[in-house]
Amino acid sequence: TILLEHRQSVGIVTLNRPDKLNACTSTMHRELVDAIESLGQDDAIRAVVLTGSGRAFCAGQDLGVTKQGPIDYEMALKRGYNPVIHALTHLEKPVIAAVNGVAAGAGVALALACDYKVAADDASFVQAFVQIGLVPDSGSTWLLPRHVGLAKAMELAMFGDKLDASGAEALGLINRVVPHDTLLPQALELAQRLASLPTRAIGLMKRAFYDGLESSLADALDREAHIQQLASQTADHQEGIRAFLEKRRPTFRGM
Ligand code: LHQ
Structure with missing residues (x-):
């Protein structure tokens, strides 16, 4: 079906x-x-x-x-x-x-x-x-x-x-x-x-938006800090930073 x-x-x-x-x-x-x-x-x-x-x-x-x-x-x-x-x-x-x-x-x-x-x-x-x-x-x-x-x-x-x-x-x-x-x-x-964008970051932001709709600002601030930590550990974040410093377009691999 x-x-x-x-x-x-x-x-x-x-x-x-x-x-x-x-x-x-x-x-x-x-x-x-x-x-x-x-x-x-x-x-x-x-x-x-x-x-x-x-x-x-x-x-x-x-x-x-x-x-x-x-x-x-x-x-x-x-x-x-x-x-x-x-x-x-x-x-x-x-x-x-x-x-x-x-x-x-x-x-x-x-x-x-x-x-x-x-x-x-x-x-x-x-x-x-x-x-x-x-x-x-x-x-x-x-x-x-x-x-x-x-x-x-x-x-x-x-x-x-x-x-x-x-x-x-x-x-x-x-x-x-x-x-x-x-x-x-x-x-x-x-x-x-x-x-072609950083898939992990998009997945994490999706989770954060849904959670944010049901929480206080204080809780959202805490959760953002936590998921930002997770996003910062991805290869795509490293690539984004490197590409920025090297003045080129980033190539994200979704991990
Ligand atoms: C259909 C349907 C249909 C079967 C058109 N089923 N045949 C959850 C839990 C448990 C139970 C209850 O529900 C739920 C959640 C729900 O989704 S409840 C809402 C259920 N859906 C509806 O009430 C919509 C019913 N359909 C309509 O209002 C119209 O058909 C729409 C607005 C979708 C389209 O209108 P038209 O473009 O004018 O097409 P039509 O009405 O002529 O339909 C074409 C054919 O499709 C027709 O069959 P036929 O054999 O005469 O060609 C319809 O009977 C069939 N069909 N919807 N949901």
């Missing part, structure tokens, strides 16, 4: 149920966690792109599954969705969401859990939960207000109206909008650029 491809130092994960608008199943969740963890363990991979095949990015939960019998929603979230969000946000490598079409429900959360979001100009975002009598899940109640602020998060969640790509960019839900046909090349270019 997903595709995993390595292109030089970039891992590309593609949600691949195009006839179902890439709606999520428990199989997809397992495959996603496995793929993200394998990319995390592969030192040759220094950036990741998450995208969808066909006309959608991800329509959230596959609602067809409900026809097969009752779903235990708490278990579906705890065993399915939450581990995917955890894997994306704890992967110590930059992840780009290349939002190729509509993202709905938990599909929006998948994009929000990525570190940089680029969307096709015809992509859209919908907090579909309310339309089926549910509440935002998969980290949406945490991620959405941190991207757009509480007022807009509540508005999007309560009304469930579709937001187009430029509206999403204006709200800070995503970073950038590009013409549809250039989405994947542009996402790959951004990913290659990130992959």
Whole structure:
């Protein structure tokens, strides 16, 4: 239900149920966690792109599954969705969401859990939960207000109206909008650029930003001092300093 491809130092994960608008199943969740963890363990991979095949990015939960019998929603979230969000946000490598079409429900959360979001100009975002009598899940109640602020998060969640790509960019839900046909090349270019940067430092800063969102300034100051110590021990830091002093461009190796 997903595709995993390595292109030089970039891992590309593609949600691949195009006839179902890439709606999520428990199989997809397992495959996603496995793929993200394998990319995390592969030192040759220094950036990741998450995208969808066909006309959608991800329509959230596959609602067809409900026809097969009752779903235990708490278990579906705890065993399915939450581990995917955890894997994306704890992967110590930059992840780009290349939002190729509509993202709905938990599909929006998948994009929000990525570190940089680029969307096709015809992509859209919908907090579909309310339309089926549910509440935002998969980290949406945490991620959405941190991207757009509480007022807009509540508005999007309560009304469930579709937001187009430029509206999403204006709200800070995503970073950038590009013409549809250039989405994947542009996402790959951004990913290659990130992959040429000091991967350890990017992984550490990602960890620090997430921790910082939940801590006092005093704790953030302490933690920064600690992770700066870790960053200072990398070969890429030594290379950065040497390149600066030698007035040349650094060549980072991601370690
Ligand atoms: C779908 C789906 C879909 C199956 C389109 N499933 N087939 C977590 C824990 C446990 C349970 C509950 O949920 C969660 C988290 C969640 O994500 S809840 C939110 C679930 N998602 C939704 O409610 C979104 C439902 N879909 C839509 O609102 C629309 O389809 C969107 C806005 C995604 C796209 O609209 P359109 O571009 O107009 O396409 P469409 O509606 O015509 O859909 C195309 C086909 O895809 C259609 O099938 P068909 O056989 O008629 O061609 C849809 O039934 C199917 N599809 N979403 N989630």
